[in-house]
Amino acid sequence: MTRSRVLVPEAKAGLNKFKMEAAKEVGVNLKEGYNGDLTSRENGSVGGQMVKKVVEAYEKNL
Template sequence: MANRTNQLVVPQARTAMEQLKYEVAQELGIQLPADGYYGNMTTRDMGSIGGFITRRLIQIAEQQLAGRF
């Protein structure tokens, strides 16, 4: 069975991912809790944030790949 963890491959990327999460939440008009506890957030809101982060990361990767060739 595969060991599935949410550890970043590049630990230094954690701050960039946190910043991206806050940027996306702001764009969507979703207020993130100041205390960092996400237990009161709706699944719909958190899923929206995660989906937009994924789209943004794919867009960044596509742009980087387009610039290489």
């Protein structure tokens, strides 16, 4: 089983905040801790929103 891990431990809080903001933007009720009750589609939409925001920020800074 592979697990996601934060390469820079100091960034963990910032990543969690970013994830919660992305979930709110797409209307997913993400909570701190266990979220196993969410569907794959809901989880995927959060991840997709995070990638979208990262790409937008990168393009803005070109």
